Amino acid sequence: xxxxxxxxxxxxxxxxxxxxxxxxxxxxxxxxxxxxxxxxxxxxxxxxxxxxxxxxxxxxxxxxxxxxxxxxxxxxxxxxxxxxxxxxxxxxxxxxxxxxxxxxxxxxxxxxxxxxxxxxxxxxxxxxxxxxxxxxxxxxxxxxxxxxxxxxxxxxxxxxxxxxxxxxxxxxxxxxxxxxxxxxxxxxxxxxxxxxxxxxxxxxxxxxxxxxxxxxxxxxxxxxxxxxxxxxxxxxxxxxxxxxxxxxxxxxxxxxxxxxxxxxxxxx
Amino acid sequence: xxxxxxxxxxxxxxxxxxxxxxxxxxxxxxxxxxxxxxxxxxxxxxxxxxxxxxxxxxxxxxxxxxxxxxxxxxxxxxxxxxxxxxxxxxxxxxxxxxxxxxxxxxxxxxxxxxxxxxxxxxxxxxxxxxxxxxxxxxxxxxxxxxxxxxxxxxxxxxxxxxxxxxxxxxxxxxxxxxxxxxxxxxxxxxxxxxxxxxxxxxxxxxxxxxxxxxxxxxxxxxxxxxxxxxxxxxxxxxxxxxxxxxxxxxxxxxxxxxxxxxxx
Numbered sequence: 001x002x003x004x005x006x007x008x009x010x011x012x013x014x015x016x017x018x019x020x021x022x023x024x025x026x027x028x029x030x031x032x033x034x035x036x037x038x039x040x041x042x043x044x045x046x047x048x049x050x051x052x053x054x055x056x057x058x059x060x061x062x063x064x065x066x067x068x069x070x071x072x073x074x075x076x077x078x079x080x081x082x083x084x085x086x087x088x089x090x091x092x093x094x095x096x097x098x099x100x101x102x103x104x105x106x107x108x109x110x111x112x113x114x115x116x117x118x119x120x121x122x123x124x125x126x127x128x129x130x131x132x133x134x135x136x137x138x139x140x141x142x143x144x145x146x147x148x149x150x151x152x153x154x155x156x157x158x159x160x161x162x163x164x165x166x167x168x169x170x171x172x173x174x175x176x177x178x179x180x181x182x183x184x185x186x187x188x189x190x191x192x193x194x195x196x197x198x199x200x201x202x203x204x205x206x207x208x209x210x211x212x213x214x215x216x217x218x219x220x221x222x223x224x225x226x227x228x229x230x231x232x233x234x235x236x237x238x239x240x241x242x243x244x245x246x247x248x249x250x251x252x253x254x255x256x257x258x259x260x261x262x263x264x265x266x267x268x
Numbered sequence: 269x270x271x272x273x274x275x276x277x278x279x280x281x282x283x284x285x286x287x288x289x290x291x292x293x294x295x296x297x298x299x300x301x302x303x304x305x306x307x308x309x310x311x312x313x314x315x316x317x318x319x320x321x322x323x324x325x326x327x328x329x330x331x332x333x334x335x336x337x338x339x340x341x342x343x344x345x346x347x348x349x350x351x352x353x354x355x356x357x358x359x360x361x362x363x364x365x366x367x368x369x370x371x372x373x374x375x376x377x378x379x380x381x382x383x384x385x386x387x388x389x390x391x392x393x394x395x396x397x398x399x400x401x402x403x404x405x406x407x408x409x410x411x412x413x414x415x416x417x418x419x420x421x422x423x424x425x426x427x428x429x430x431x432x433x434x435x436x437x438x439x440x441x442x443x444x445x446x447x448x449x450x451x452x453x454x455x456x457x458x459x460x461x462x463x464x465x466x467x468x469x470x471x472x473x474x475x476x477x478x479x480x481x482x483x484x485x486x487x488x489x490x491x492x493x494x495x496x497x498x499x500x501x502x503x504x505x506x507x508x509x510x511x512x513x514x515x516x517x518x519x520x521x522x523x524x525x526x527x528x529x530x531x532x
Contacts, residue, residue, distance in 0.1 A: 179296045190307065
């Protein structure tokens with residue numbers, strides 16, 4: 001019990017440490033955030049142009065605008081920056097310092113993520129608000145959809161972070177995890193709902209996207225918010241999301257126990 | 269002139285030696301090439317599974333645009349990208365002070381910072397982009413004539429000049445704000461060039477043609493290859509490229525005056 005409370009306080013201290021450091025360099029982080037929203041913006045314009053020639057897959061122009069504006073925010077909210085930093089820190093040996101702290105190293109990763117989100121989110125929200133005024137999305141608000149969205153968003157955050165963290169830990173064996181993380185990002189781009197809402201993916205890809213974890217990291221919460229899923233699809237979606245999260249957590253326990261024994265500090 | 273050509277040959281040799289020292293990187297680079305290709309092709313394929321044409325662009329034409337996008341990226345990665353990127357960022361020359369040695373060399377600084385690093389594995393990307401272009405042309409059922417090829421090469425030259433000028437502008441920005449993630453900004457903006465500029469709304473299209481000239485970087489060369497590109501567009505592009513080049517060189521000279529070394 002006391003241990004738990006101490007950990008929370010320690011964790012918050014780590015968040016504050018990172019937050020103050022990042023706030024000092026917020027120009028840099030806002031540049032990063034701008035880069036993260038560029039992909040969704042390109043695909044928003046592509047699909048709205050397609051929709052102007054006739055509705056594509058049941059999405060009208062305003063639907064695409066709403067989908068991609070939400071995607072910018074959901075992507076920013078769930079984006080695990082720590083997947084890159086953890087891999088790097090293991091490679092250059094800074095991980096030793098993390099291990100010496102009276103907190104599990106995952107706290108450092110979480111703190112990096114929380115602080116980055118706190119620095120970037122206001123910027124992304126402001127940009128999306130301006131874009132929303134200019135591009136006028138079609139939006140119908142309903143409480144059940146909003147609640148389902150919040151729940152799915154939190155699960156998406158946990159799932160995306162855990163999987164990225166596990167992949168970064170692979171650096172404990174191979175020094176470098178960049179290749180795996182790049183592969184992960186490409187899958188997210190194709191099957192997570194970024195290149196197109198997963199409902200618009202052709203045949204086989206659509207089937208694959210429903211089964212793999214990537215849709216449940218970005219696309220699924222937005223589909224819920226827009227009320228595009230039937231009740232059955234919602235239940236199945238949540239089941240996949242929770243299932244993948246459980247699998248990722250188990251995988252993390254396994255990789256962490258094995259990996260930490262393999263860790264060889266590099267540098268001095 | 270011959271002296272500079274000899275120097276470039278030397279730069280290529282030393283870069284090759286440095287690169288081959290890290291063999292494990294080779295596999296990672298190969299994977300990255302494959303992923304860029306897959307992402308580029310998938311974007312277009314998925315779009316055209318829903319529509320027949322977009323703003324008058326057919327699937328093979330859009331494929332040619334993807335080819336140009338990859339080609340421009342590969343050409344940048346062969347030389348000017350890695351050369352200019354070593355200036356900026358954390359651990360870059362300006363941040364660490366190693367730029368002292370670059371300044372001291374008895375060569376024009378702009379020449380040295382622009383051509384000193386070569387990334388030869390990018391030639392693989394280059395080859396792949398040419399394959400994509402070839403497939404696109406075959407699907408268009410269009411024979412490549414000599415004048416057509418000449419127009420394409422002119423458009424590509426304009427495109428690469430603009431890329432170089434923009435990268436040089438961003439690289440010079442490092443002297444004003446050291447943490448600027450140069451490659452990141454450029455990569456973010458150029459993403460807009462994956463699709464014809466015609467799909468963007470009017471205000472953005474103007475911005476992408478004249479201010480952040482992504483249109484001249486990818487759309488115009490693709491148009492030159494697949495159909496007609498008005499002579500006036502090419503002239504405008506050439507003027508813009510020349511203007512940007514002069515501006516970027518002047519800005520580099522101005523920025524160099526701000527350099528005050530680092531540490532001792």
